[in-house]
Amino acid sequence: MDNIAGKKPALIWVTHLSVLLLVLLWLFPTVGLFVSSFRSADQIASSGWWKALFPQVQNTMIRTAAPATQQMIDGNYVIEGNLFAEDGSKPGTISVWGTSSRAIDAYQAGETADMGEDGRLTVEENGDYRLVNGTEFSGSRGERVFLTAKTPPSFSFDNYRTVLFAGQATDKMGKAFINTFTVTIPATVIPILIAAFAAYALAWMDFRGRAFLIAVIVGLLVVPLQLALIPLLSFHGSVVEWFVALAGTPMEGNARRFAEVGALGRMFGFEPGDTINSKGYLGVWAAHTGFGLPLAIYLLRNYMVGLPKDIIENARVDGATDFQIFTKIILPLSFPALASFAIFQFLWTWNDLLVALVFLIDSSGDTTVMTRQIVELLGTRGGNWEILATAAFVSIAVPLTVFFFMQKYLVRGLLAGSVK
Amino acid sequence: MKKTLYSGAALLALVAGAAQAQDLSGQQLTIAGPWIGADQEMVEQVLAVFEEKTGADVRYVGSDSFEQQIVIDAEAGSAPNIAVFPQPGLAADMAKRGFLSPLPEGTEQWVLDNYAAGQSWVDLGSYAGPDGNKALYGFFYKVDLKSLVWYVPENFEDAGYEVPTTMEELKALTEQIVADGETPWCIGLGSGGATGWPATDWVEDMMLRTQPPEVYDGWVSNEVKFDDPRVVAAIDEFGWFARNDAFVSGGAGAVASTDFRDSPKGLFTSPPQCYMHRQASFIPAFFPEGTVVGEDADFFYFPAYAEKDLGQPVLGAGTLWAITSASPVADAFIEFLETPEAHEAWMSQKGFLTPHKGVDKSKFGDPTTAAMNEILLGATTFRFDGSDLMPGGVGAGSFWTGMVDYAGGEPAADVAKSIQESWDALK
Numbered sequence: 077m078d079n080i081a082g083k084k085p086a087l088i089w090v091t092h093l094s095v096l097l098l099v100l101l102w103l104f105p106t107v108g109l110f111v112s113s114f115r116s117a118d119q120i121a122s123s124g125w126w127k128a129l130f131p132q133v134q135n136t137m138i139r140t141a142a143p144a145t146q147q148m149i150d151g152n153y154v155i156e157g158n159l160f161a162e163d164g165s166k167p168g169t170i171s172v173w174g175t176s177s178r179a180i181d182a183y184q185a186g187e188t189a190d191m192g193e194d195g196r197l198t199v200e201e202n203g204d205y206r207l208v209n210g211t212e213f214s215g216s217r218g219e220r221v222f223l224t225a226k227t228p229p230s231f232s233f234d235n236y237r238t239v240l241f242a243g244q245a246t247d248k249m250g251k252a253f254i255n256t257f258t259v260t261i262p263a264t265v266i267p268i269l270i271a272a273f274a275a276y277a278l279a280w281m282d283f284r285g286r287a288f289l290i291a292v293i294v295g296l297l298v299v300p301l302q303l304a305l306i307p308l309l310s311f312h313g314s315v316v317e318w319f320v321a322l323a324g325t326p327m328e329g330n331a332r333r334f335a336e337v338g339a340l341g342r343m344f345g346f347e348p349g350d351t352i353n354s355k356g357y358l359g360v361w362a363a364h365t366g367f368g369l370p371l372a373i374y375l376l377r378n379y380m381v382g383l384p385k386d387i388i389e390n391a392r393v394d395g396a397t398d399f400q401i402f403t404k405i406i407l408p409l410s411f412p413a414l415a416s417f418a419i420f421q422f423l424w425t426w427n428d429l430l431v432a433l434v435f436l437i438d439s440s441g442d443t444t445v446m447t448r449q450i451v452e453l454l455g456t457r458g459g460n461w462e463i464l465a466t467a468a469f470v471s472i473a474v475p476l477t478v479f480f481f482m483q484k485y486l487v488r489g490l491l492a493g494s495v496k
Numbered sequence: 497m498k499k500t501l502y503s504g505a506a507l508l509a510l511v512a513g514a515a516q517a518q519d520l521s522g523q524q525l526t527i528a529g530p531w532i533g534a535d536q537e538m539v540e541q542v543l544a545v546f547e548e549k550t551g552a553d554v555r556y557v558g559s560d561s562f563e564q565q566i567v568i569d570a571e572a573g574s575a576p577n578i579a580v581f582p583q584p585g586l587a588a589d590m591a592k593r594g595f596l597s598p599l600p601e602g603t604e605q606w607v608l609d610n611y612a613a614g615q616s617w618v619d620l621g622s623y624a625g626p627d628g629n630k631a632l633y634g635f636f637y638k639v640d641l642k643s644l645v646w647y648v649p650e651n652f653e654d655a656g657y658e659v660p661t662t663m664e665e666l667k668a669l670t671e672q673i674v675a676d677g678e679t680p681w682c683i684g685l686g687s688g689g690a691t692g693w694p695a696t697d698w699v700e701d702m703m704l705r706t707q708p709p710e711v712y713d714g715w716v717s718n719e720v721k722f723d724d725p726r727v728v729a730a731i732d733e734f735g736w737f738a739r740n741d742a743f744v745s746g747g748a749g750a751v752a753s754t755d756f757r758d759s760p761k762g763l764f765t766s767p768p769q770c771y772m773h774r775q776a777s778f779i780p781a782f783f784p785e786g787t788v789v790g791e792d793a794d795f796f797y798f799p800a801y802a803e804k805d806l807g808q809p810v811l812g813a814g815t816l817w818a819i820t821s822a823s824p825v826a827d828a829f830i831e832f833l834e835t836p837e838a839h840e841a842w843m844s845q846k847g848f849l850t851p852h853k854g855v856d857k858s859k860f861g862d863p864t865t866a867a868m869n870e871i872l873l874g875a876t877t878f879r880f881d882g883s884d885l886m887p888g889g890v891g892a893g894s895f896w897t898g899m900v901d902y903a904g905g906e907p908a909a910d911v912a913k914s915i916q917e918s919w920d921a922l923k
Binding site for chain 2: 116117118121122135136137176177178180216217220222223306309310312313332353354355433434437438439440441442451452453454455456457458460
C-alpha cells in the first residue's frame with residue numbers, strides 16, 4: 077500500500093524531473109526563435125543564437141571614415157574616429173588587426189601600420205583610429221580595417237520595426253490583421269453552430285441510419301483537405317454562375333458577369349456589368365466550415381453522449397421538446413467541449429495560409445491575411461528570413477491571448493468523451 | 497464574340513497608339529506576379545506611371561508560389577488581367593490550355609524592331625494556342641543576366657589577382673588561388689524545394705562555352721539527348737570547379753548543402769572564405785547589409801574559352817507578361833510596356849536589365865546595372881535559361897536533383913542517363 081492518501085509516491089521526483097525536462101524540450105526552440113527575432117540577418121548567418129547571449133570574439137571588417145572627412149593637422153592629412161562608431165556596432169575590445177585580407181592579424185592593438193606611400197594607421201584597443209598621410213586621401217570609400225575583437229551581445233528591435241512599421245508594412249499588416257479576424261471569427265462560429273445541432277441529433281435523437289452517419293463522419297476525418305481544394309473552388313465557381321443566371325442574365329463569354337440584373341439581383345445590390353468573384357470571404361468561410369465540421373461533430377457528439385441520461389429523460393417526461401432540451405440543458409452543459417473546439421478551430425484558421433490562398437486571396441490586393449503578409453515580407457527569393465522569427469512572434473500574439481484566456485476549457489475539452 | 501472583342505481591342509490599340517495616353521479612369525487592371533517584398537515596391541513604381549498616364553486603377557498582387565497560384569486562379573475563372581511569368585514553360589502550357597489571350601496586333605513587329613536580338617524574344621514569347629496556331633502571347637520585360645562572376649575587388653588587390661578575360665585564365669586563377677593557400681570559389685546549391693538549380697545555370701553556361709548555340713538549342717528541346725557525350729562533358733566542366741575539395745569553400749561536400757542565399761557571404765568574411773562566386777544579376781540582394789556594389793563587390797563576365805572561338809555567349813532569364821483575362825485596359829498596358837518610360841521607371845531603381853534599344857541609358861540607377869546591360873547588349877549569343885525551357889519534370893525536377901547527386905559524387909554519365917530517362921518517361 078504505497079499509495080495511501082497523504083503519502084507521496086516514492087518516485088515523485090522522477091515525475092517532476094521528467095515534466096521539467098519535457099517543458100525545457102518544448103521551450104528550447106521557442107527561446108531560440110525569440111532570441112533570433114532580435115538579431116540582424118548578418119548576425120543570424122554568422123553565429124547561432126546560443127552564442128548571441130555572451131560576448132564573443134569575432135573577425136570583422138570595418139571601414140574608416142571616407143576621405144571626405146579628412147582634416148589638415150600639422151601639415152598632414154588626418155582621418156580620425158572610432159571604428160565601432162563608424163560601423164554603428166557596439167564597442168568591443170580589439171586584440172589584433174590588419175589592413176589586408178591576407179594578413180588580418182598583422183598588428184597588435186595600439187601598434188601603427190605602415191600603409192605605404194607615407195601613410196600610417198594606428199588602431200587602439202577601444203577602436204579609436206588615426207590615419208595619417210602626407211598627401212591628400214582620395215576615393216570615396218574609407219580604408220578597410222580587419223579586426224579581431226571581443227564584442228558584447230547586441231540586440232535590436234529592427235526586425236520588429238520592419239514587420240510592424242516599415243514603409244507600407246503598417247498599412248498592409250493592419251489590413252491583414254483585420255482581414256484575418258474577418259476570416260477566423262465566422263469560420264469559428266459557423267461550424268460550432270452547425271456541429272452543436274448535428275452532435276445533439278447524433279447523440280440523443282433516434283433515427284434510422286444514425287450509426288452509419290456517425291461512421292461516415294468519422295471516416296471524413298481522414299480525408300485530406302488538400303484533395304478537395306481545387307474541386308471545391310470550381311464548385312464555388314459554378315455556384316456563382318448559377319446565381320448570376322438566377323438573379324439576372326449573364327454576359328456572353330463571361331458567365332460570372334451580369335448583362336442584366338433581375339429582381340433578385342437588385343435585392344443584393346448588383347448592377348449590370350458587375351462581376352462576382354468566385355473567391356471571397358463567403359467562399360473561405362464555407363471552406364473552413366466544411367473542413368472543420370467532421371472533427372467538430374465528432375468531438376461534440378462524444379461529449380454530449382457522456383452527459384447523464386436521466387436529466388434528458390426527465391426533461392422529456394416533463395414535456396420538453398428536443399429544441400428546448402438542446403438549448404436549455406445540452407448547450408450549457410457542453411460549454412467546455414464547445415470552447416475547446418472553438419480554440420482548435422480558431423488556432424487553425426488563424427495560422428492557415430493554404431485555404432486562404434485558394435479561396436480568398438485574389439488579384440485585387442484587398443484580400444490578404446497575416447500569414448500571407450509574412451510570406452510576402454520574406455522577399456521574392458526568400459532572402460529576408462531574419463524577419464521570420466519576428467513575424468512568428470507577432471502573429472502568435474493573438475492565439476496566445478486566446479489560449480491563456482480559455483486554457484481551462486482546452487484541457488477539459490481535450491478529455492471530452494475519453495473519461496466518463 | 498471573342499473575335500469581335502479582339503478586333504475591337506486591336507482597334508482600340510491602334511487608337512491608343514495614335515493618341516498615346518488614353519483615358520481609362522475608373523477601370524480596374526489586376527496584375528499577378530512573382531515579385532514580393534522590395535521587388536513589389538519597385539514594380540508598383542512602374543505601375544504608378546501607367547496609373548498616372550491613364551487614370552486606370554492598377555492592382556498588383558505578388559506571390560512566392562506564383563506558378564501554382566496562377567493555375568488555380570485560371571482554373572477558378574478568377575484570373576487577373578495580366579500575369580507576369582518568371583519562365584516561358586508555364587506560359588506556353590497555359591496558352592495551350594486557352595488561359596492566355598494573344599497580345600495586341602503589332603506587338604510582334606514592335607519587339608522585332610526595338611529589342612536587341614528581337615527574333616529570339618519573339619520566339620521565346622510565341623506559343624501554340626488551344627487551336628494549335630502559333631501566336632505571340634508573352635511580352636518580355638525585365639531580364640536577368642546569369643553569366644556573371646562576383647568578387648571583392650579589394651581582396652583581388654590585396655592578393656594581386658587580375659580579373660580573368662578567358663576561361664583559360666579563370667582556371668589558371670583558380671589554381672593560383674589554391675597554390676596561395678586560399679579557397680577560390682563559393683558555391684551553394686541549396687534552395688529549399690528547388691535545391692540544385694544554381695548548378696543547372698553552371699551547366700548551361702558551360703554548354704554555351706563548349707558547344708555552338710545550335711547544340712544548346714538541341715539539348716533544350718531534347719534533340720540532343722541529355723546523356724550525349726557533349727552534355728556530359730559540360731557537366732564535367734562544372735565538376736572541375738565544384739567537385740574539387742580545394743576549389744570550393746567548405747569542400748565539395750558542402751556544395752549541395754549550402755544555401756545559395758548564404759553562399760555569397762563567404763566573399764565578405766574576414767578573412768575571405770572564397771574569392772569568386774558565379775551567380776545571376778539578382779544576387780547583390782543577398783550580400784551583407786551595407787555592401788556597395790561597384791565598390792565593395794563587383795562582377796566580371798563569366799568568360800568563354802579563347803581557343804574554342806564561340807564568341808561571347810550570355811545566359812539569361814526574364815519575366816514575360818501575358819494577358820490572362822482580356823480587356824481593353826490590359827491591351828493598353830501592353831502598349832505601355834512598349835514605351836521607354838515603362839523600362840526607365842524600373843531602370844532608375846535596382847536590378848533591372850532590358851533588351852529595349854530605345855531607352856535612355858543614363859537613367860540606370862547605378863553604374864553596375866548599366867555595365868551588366870552592356871554585357872547583355874554586347875552578347876554574340878544570348879540563350880535563355882535552358883532548365884526553364886525544358887519540361888517541368890526535367891527542368892524543375894530531375895535536372896535539379898540530378899545536379900545534387902552529381903555534386904554529391906555520382907559520375908556525370910550516370911546522372912545524365914537518369915535525367916534522360918526521366919525525360920523519356922514524360923513523353
